[in-house]
Amino acid sequence: MTEPLEQVFARCFDAHADELFRFAYYRIGAREEAEDLVSESFLQLWSRLQAEPVANPRALLYTIVRGRIIDRYRTRGRRGADIPLEEAAEPAFEDGTALQIDVRLDYARVEEALRGLRPEYAEVILLHYVHELSVAEVSDILGETENNVRVRMHRALGRLKDTLL
Amino acid sequence: MNTDRQPIESTLSHMGTRPLRTDVRERIRARVFDADGHPRTLSPIRASDVSVRSPISIFGNLTGATIALFLVFSSIGGVPLAYLAEQGQLAVVTRADHRSAIALDYLEIATDRATRSGDTAAYDDLERAIVESTIELDQLKLMGEPGRYTMEECRALYARFDDQLDELESAADAARDPRLSGAVRAALGELDTRVALYGPRTESTNE
Numbered sequence: 363m364t365e366p367l368e369q370v371f372a373r374c375f376d377a378h379a380d381e382l383f384r385f386a387y388y389r390i391g392a393r394e395e396a397e398d399l400v401s402e403s404f405l406q407l408w409s410r411l412q413a414e415p416v417a418n419p420r421a422l423l424y425t426i427v428r429g430r431i432i433d434r435y436r437t438r439g440r441r442g443a444d445i446p447l448e449e450a451a452e453p454a455f456e457d458g459t460a461l462q463i464d465v466r467l468d469y470a471r472v473e474e475a476l477r478g479l480r481p482e483y484a485e486v487i488l489l490h491y492v493h494e495l496s497v498a499e500v501s502d503i504l505g506e507t508e509n510n511v512r513v514r515m516h517r518a519l520g521r522l523k524d525t526l527l
Numbered sequence: 528m529n530t531d532r533q534p535i536e537s538t539l540s541h542m543g544t545r546p547l548r549t550d551v552r553e554r555i556r557a558r559v560f561d562a563d564g565h566p567r568t569l570s571p572i573r574a575s576d577v578s579v580r581s582p583i584s585i586f587g588n589l590t591g592a593t594i595a596l597f598l599v600f601s602s603i604g605g606v607p608l609a610y611l612a613e614q615g616q617l618a619v620v621t622r623a624d625h626r627s628a629i630a631l632d633y634l635e636i637a638t639d640r641a642t643r644s645g646d647t648a649a650y651d652d653l654e655r656a657i658v659e660s661t662i663e664l665d666q667l668k669l670m671g672e673p674g675r676y677t678m679e680e681c682r683a684l685y686a687r688f689d690d691q692l693d694e695l696e697s698a699a700d701a702a703r704d705p706r707l708s709g710a711v712r713a714a715l716g717e718l719d720t721r722v723a724l725y726g727p728r729t730e731s732t733n734e
Contacts, residue, residue: 371566379555380547388542397551401558408559408566432665432717468538469545491539505668523535 371408374419379404381493382423388473388488389431389481399430424489424503475525483518490515609636610652623666624676627684630656630663634691642698654710657695661714664688689718 379400386396403426407419416422476484489500490511497515501508561567613633620626637656641649664684671677692715699707 368566372560372564375556375559379552379559381543383547383551383555384543384545393551397555397558401555404555404559405567409568429665433662469542472535472538472542487539491536492543494540494543507670519535526535 367411370419371404371411374407374423375404378420378423382427385424385488385493386427386431388476388492389484390434391473391477395434399427399434403427403430418499418502421495421499421502424493424495424499428485428503471526472522475522478525479518479521482514483521486511486515487518487522491519609633609640610655617663622675623663623668623672624680624684627660627663627667627688630660631684631687631691634660634688638691638695638698650704650707653695654707657692657710657714660688660691661717665717685718689715692718 382400382403383396386399387393390396390399403423406426407416407423410416410422411419476487479487485504486500489495489503490497495503497508497511500515501511504511559567610633613629616629617626620629634653634656637649637653641653667676667681667684669678669681671679671681692711696708696711696715699711
């Protein structure tokens, strides 16, 4: 029996909301905007699911969020500074005291280094190494060949290591 | 940075499993699902972002563009009829190359209108047309799409947009309009970034 569409969507939300938020947050660094992006992307997925079957909802979600991030960068120049200081300082993750301080510092430095990379490099690092999407999925999301994605991943990781070491 | 203690790949992988704060997750959930747990519906404005699957012929696009030209200086409640016509076309066209061409056609109309009338509403419309063109051109695949458009045709659309932006940049500088200059420069920056990807692509193709 076919699973009701709402159940498919709810399962999708439970499975991917967290990782999608991480992707958006690491790219833009603003918690509230990342929340907006993710919720809008799920609503768009729901609309799409009602219209037609979606073979890979996860990849589609990343594609939508990525598009929204690009839109955001596009309009940022017109809106001036985009991250209020108090928001930038507010954590979005439950790291709390459970994690060792040096690990938290690692995350903070990697996040900072990622934001310093060219956007196309930061993007492949996040998609492949952080969110563990396959090269084929990254290729679908970016609309590029797998070969190009592999080359870019290699270069991006090299740049990230150069920055951090 | 403890790069000696754990390789960077491992740190990156761990970042992907960081638990989200409960309140963050719940806020997102509340925006996606209603109180009964049913998915909410996209607002009508956002619904326009979802591509509609009705195919339309080139002839239809050209006809629409021609009508838009006739309507360029007319408006309803401050919204140019040409803009409404353009939105009507975009609502039924799914191909990225056609959508880009429609957006660029409208950018020309908006440019013409702004430079002739010079009023605030016309500049607002022009700014909107620049952003919309950037969005549509961003959907193009740099290497083309089989059976639809080639890499050269994609380049031609970028070149057309670049020419239009160059022209606008001069006009904005001449008019000393900082807001328009900002919008044009932001679009040029995006375009440069996008076009710069041809370089790495070509390199990787040759490898």
